[in-house]
Amino acid sequence: MKKSNNIIFLIIIILISIIGFSTLIRNQKEISCEENRSLNKIPQLTIKSFLEGNYQKNLESSLSDQFLGSGTIKKYYPRIFDISTMTNMKKRLCHYGYFSIDTERAVYNCGDYIVFSPISMDLNQKNKVLESYKQLGNKVDTYYYYINTSRDINFKTNKKSTNVKQLMKRIMNNKYTYSELNISNYNDYKKYFYKNDHHWNYRGSYQGYLDILEMLNIDNPIKPIKKEVFDNYYYYGSHSQATRNYEYLDEFTVYKFKLPYHNTLINSKPGVYGKQNSFFQHKIPYSKNSGLYGEFYGWDYGEVMFNYHQHEKDNLLIISNSYSNAINELIASHFYKTYVIDLRNYKNDMKKEFNIVKYINDHSIDKVLIIMDYSYITSNEMKLKWGKK
DSSP states (O other): OHHHHHHHHHHHHHHHHHHHHHHHHHHOOOOTTTTEEEEOOOOOOOOOHHHTTHHHHHHHHHHHHHHHTTHHHHHHHHHHHHHHHHHHHHHOOOOSSSSESSSSEEETOSSEEEEEEEOOOTTTSHHHHTTTTHHHHSSEEEEEEEEEGGGGGGTTEOOEEEOOHHHHHHOSSSSSEEEEEEOOOOOHHHBBBBBBBBSSHHHHHHHHHHHHHHHHOOOOOOSEEEEEEEEEOOOHHHHHHTTTTTOOOOEEEEEEEOOOEEEETTEEEEOOOOOOOHHHHTSSSOOOOSOHHHHHOOOOOOOEEEEEOOOTOOEEEEEEEEGGGGGGHHTTTSSSSEEOOOOTTTTHHHHOOHHHHHHHHHHOOOEEEEEOOOOHOOGGGGOOOOOOO
């Protein structure tokens, strides 16, 4: 067995040597018919070109052109590659439906978006998160906005796989106002969400802002002054990072707004929420692994306070996860002071537990807005804790 392996290895070495030697001594080809271009020729070796490194550089490109059989390889390689890549295998395997790429995510109908696989919600099942908010409407005017994502609809049937509106009716008392981002089909989803990230894009977040203003009976929305595509930034979002699948490119596109003068406190310290100005000035270095959504709109801090110095207006408390990051400042511009709480990070950032009753009293909160998605209402971290004042 060992002897036969040695013979095979020797034959391979001889074949490689013959091909390499033949490449060097045969007449060099001038033109590639397959690529319709002039070919690089093997350079002449001189001491100067070798020491300067030009010979090695030119030799590498010329060998790929002059290598024996290179024309045939280049002719058939695209066909071989087309069959072997995951993308084209997906197109052959994926018919009208979901092509799973991990336990949570899929590609629908061989499209160019990574989506969550739809989940199934039992309306009769207890929901401890929503139940912890049940008494909130007795304390203050409370508004709920639910973001339907790819988890909430089956694109094959265009039927909702969840029904949070009905769940709210079963669990809550009547002292609340509800609205949601409507997703009726796959085309709606593509309009409002990134190709490779779970967050809503600039269109989806702005639609959410408009929906929330309507729910709050506010009729003077801030309009974008421009749309900007950062063509030097390709966004690889949470879906790409989780699956290590980077074939679904997404240009990072945003709206630019002119907001009134305001001050910002981040975890009780003066700061700037997000790096929008730096982005518009093209001062942010690009990285494939960077979280552009958080970099641009702002990260998930325990507490952010916006003061728009409009003393005649109400104080607002927003409780949300990262979905609200894109619209926190927009919503806050319609209030005096707006406090944004991320319950996942509040205790760590503020060094204390979040007590909803004490917080409402201490900050003279007039309205509470809950911005949520399926991950919000199924995370124990988002449960409200009711303590003494």
